[in-house]
Amino acid sequence: MKNVTLVIGASTNPNKYSNIAIKRLIDKDLKIVALGSRKGSVFGVSIDDQKKDYKNIDTVTLYLNPKRQVEYYDYIIGLKPRRVIFNPGAENIEFFKLLKENNIEAEDACTLVMLSTNEF
Template structure:
């Protein structure tokens, strides 16, 4: 079953983990919605400008590639996307955002999206 996934911190730089996640999600037939401050396109999808707080419907997952310090101004926006879950990749853990998410019934995973995909746990 495909899971529409927003990649927060998306980047067109192939050396970034967010780029690798976009690649792997695409290979595994999960629709991606790249969102970040970098301009560009990845795997046929335009990177939406995080500063514009783009509306995204029917999200299954938000996978975080933004450090906790840089998440603060986006917390309410992230919650407003109403994903079923948020994956906090290593280094993106944020107790404040996690608490808000849990209060809204959003599942939290402390995991690596790449490992989850590789081990068929996505």
């Protein structure tokens, strides 16, 4: 069963939305893995700085601008998540279309709002 959320663009900076999202995902007792530009730890979740072959990814939540996403297209599609959430500032019609072509749900949404309204 797929039940893991991958946060891409994860940051140890407490002012970054990806950091806040990790905290709120933990608060909802969701399983999380995180990928960022630097290794670190946020609320006990290790941030990897290398793409790994994560298993059981249900949701990828993106905190990268569209230009930075390009190098992740094949990687994310290869993980075969159920859905990818494009958080504000991450909207990317090109990648959105690629995901749809690969039968992966794509949403322009805000993970923080989805969590606060129990729509995640």
